[in-house]
Structure formats: structure tokens, C-alpha cells
Amino acid sequence: MKPTKPIYFDFASTCPIDPRVLRRMLQSLKRDFGNTMSLHQLGQEAKVSLEEARETIANFINAKPSEIIFTSSATESNNLALKGVAFSSTVQKNHIIISSIEHPCVRESAKWLETKGFEISMVRVDRYGRVDISDLRKKIKKNTILVSIMHANNEVGTIQPIKEIGGICRKEGILFHTDAVQTFGKIPIDVKELKVDLLTASSHKIYGPKGVAILFVREGVKISPLLHGGGHEMGLRSSTVNLPAIVGFAEAVKICRESMKEEAKRIEKLSKMLTDDILKNIKGSRLNGDPKNRIPHILNFSFPGFDAHELAIELDLLGIAVSTGSACSTFDLKPSSTLMAMGLSEKEAFSSLRISLGRWTRKRDIEILVKSISQIIERKKKCLSEK
Numbered sequence: 001m002k003p004t005k006p007i008y009f010d011f012a013s014t015c016p017i018d019p020r021v022l023r024r025m026l027q028s029l030k031r032d033f034g035n036t037m038s039l040h041q042l043g044q045e046a047k048v049s050l051e052e053a054r055e056t057i058a059n060f061i062n063a064k065p066s067e068i069i070f071t072s073s074a075t076e077s078n079n080l081a082l083k084g085v086a087f088s089s090t091v092q093k094n095h096i097i098i099s100s101i102e103h104p105c106v107r108e109s110a111k112w113l114e115t116k117g118f119e120i121s122m123v124r125v126d127r128y129g130r131v132d133i134s135d136l137r138k139k140i141k142k143n144t145i146l147v148s149i150m151h152a153n154n155e156v157g158t159i160q161p162i163k164e165i166g167g168i169c170r171k172e173g174i175l176f177h178t179d180a181v182q183t184f185g186k187i188p189i190d191v192k193e194l195k196v197d198l199l200t201a202s203s204h205k206i207y208g209p210k211g212v213a214i215l216f217v218r219e220g221v222k223i224s225p226l227l228h229g230g231g232h233e234m235g236l237r238s239s240t241v242n243l244p245a246i247v248g249f250a251e252a253v254k255i256c257r258e259s260m261k262e263e264a265k266r267i268e269k270l271s272k273m274l275t276d277d278i279l280k281n282i283k284g285s286r287l288n289g290d291p292k293n294r295i296p297h298i299l300n301f302s303f304p305g306f307d308a309h310e311l312a313i314e315l316d317l318l319g320i321a322v323s324t325g326s327a328c329s330t331f332d333l334k335p336s337s338t339l340m341a342m343g344l345s346e347k348e349a350f351s352s353l354r355i356s357l358g359r360w361t362r363k364r365d366i367e368i369l370v371k372s373i374s375q376i377i378e379r380k381k382k383c384l385s386e387k
């Protein structure tokens, strides 16, 4: 069965822009062309739009506008968090802790810092992808400056006990950063309640434009900038701001603010339906990640005995987009480091598909997806038995 229109199940990788966001951005592209650092009226009007957007996003996570730094991407925000803290620390404080399932932009930043003399520790996760808190406590040392642990994992959807980790770090006097790219706009976030010092969020995962993200930096936290220049963004990110994208990001946030609760309920229902249907109809299939503490948007299934790349390609030929892990690792023929850290074998990791749902996923799409996977697997089984 080939759907008449392509069906998209890769919202965790990126989202189509919401038409309401696009409309707002087109207005801004036409109107807000002034440089926000210019003294003249056009510049100052652009500055007003910038500060309104900052306030909208700050309010959404219970932060102050002055604590929001606009960047070009979550990758940049995560680099700024890790390197910014590392390079503003004293020589004696050089130990950073991350989890074993962080996004490559956190993991690779940490690896790079290791080559510059910083010491990096990785906290274990359990088979559900949940950070082992006792391992975290053991890894904390006198010279630890920063802990960076993601809010929800981008491959399996497991939510981490961020509030508990925030409490531990605050007590120990260690800065705490969370990469909230997969939770921002999906579940409520309150930076005060979570006790985070730094938080990353991105626009294109919430139906906003690509090329814009934020780093929340709690008042009083000192970090070094990566980009030096005209002193934009409280001196932490010099470069003329991408105002139409920032305005679009704020519009996407406003839509989430209005519809997040309803949307979460709807996606939760669809997610449960998809999980039940896959586990019931496809013998041997397994759900990866935490069955309870998870965001419903991201599902990850193993289909033992079947190659997930092949499944994804066959689904694509039918017009159905899914992924095998995070988009950044699709072309990397190594098994997913997240699934391996959770204790899956290489074979199991290679048999795993990520299916992510979003604003425009419908019940009918799920029915088509499950039927298509079942048919592909049945055909493959038949071919194997005839060999």
C-alpha cells in the first residue's frame, strides 16, 4: 500500500515549518531589516522585535530575558555551554561529566576539550537509557566544574531525572547544563524548578525555522564566548542577529504555549496506539527506552533479525520517512552509541528504527506505517525461508 502523500515520521530530526510561523517570518523579513545595534529608528524597531522575542522565550521557561542568548543552532549552544564553562574556569577546576548517551555535539565537544587538557567522565545509563545517579555521585570530584546531561534522549525518548541531578549539582557547587532540544515545547520546562544553570533549546524541532536556537545562561554564571566581535547577545555571541529566524522561533514558542497540553495528549494516544500495534503485529519486535519516563514523540523499536537501514529504505520507497537513530548518524555505519550504551548488542542496534511523531501525524498514518512494516518483514521472512 503506497500512501498518496509522503508520510513523515522523522520529527525528532527536524520539523516542517508551521504556516503561522512562516507568515510571521515573512512580515519580519520585509519589515525588520535594520541592524539591532544601529542607533537609528529602523535599527531600534528591529531591536524591539528582538527583545520581544527574547521575552517570549524567557517567559516560556521561567527565565529572565537577560538570561537568553540567541545562537545559530543547538550544536552551537551545546558547544558554547561546554567550552564556555571550560574556558572560564580556573586551571585547578578542569573536570567535566557528561552521560554516555549525549548528542554528538556534546560528546565531541567534550572529546575536543580532553585534547586541551580537560578531564572528561561519562556517566553510565541503564537498559532503559536512564542516567545512573549513583554513578554520577561517584564521578563527582573536587575539581568538577560542569555536568551536562540531556533532558530527553533524541533516539529513544527517555526523560532523565533532571531535577534530581540539578539538586545534586547545586549542592556540590557544580554548574549543570541540560540539552533540552527534544523536550522544549513538548513538555513544560521551568529552569528554576529544574535547577539548571545552562539549557539548550532549538527552533526547528518545534516547527520554527532552522538556523536559530538559544542557550539559557543563569544570571551570575560566567562563561567565555566562542565568537568575539561587536559584543552582541550580552557579549556572549557576537554577530548580527538573524532577526527573522528569531522572530519565527518566538512565534513557534507562542504556538507551543497555546497548544502544548492538547498536542501532548494527542501524541501520547497515537504513540500508545503505534507501540501496541507494532508489538502485537510484528513478532519479536521490542520497544527501546523507558516504557514510562519518556516523551511520547520518540519511539524506537528493534526488529531482531532485520536490518533497520534496509527497512528504512524500503519504507522510503513507499513514501514513508523514518530514521535509524539520529539524523547526524544516519550515514555513519556504526551501531548507535546510545543503544550500545543501553546494553543492546551490535546486531540489536543495527535492527532498530526511530519513529518520531509530530503536529501533523494522524491515526491513518500510523495504520499505514504498521501495515507497511509488517508486509516488508513478512516478505523478507519468506525470502529467507526460501533460501
Ligand code: PLP
Pocket: 012, 013, 073, 074, 075, 076, 078, 103, 105, 150, 152, 153, 154, 179, 181, 182, 202, 326, 327
Ligand atoms: N541535541 C539534541 C538532543 C538533538 O536531537 C539535536 C539534533 O537532532 C542537536 C542537539 C543538534 O541540533 P542541530 O543539528 O540543529 O544543531
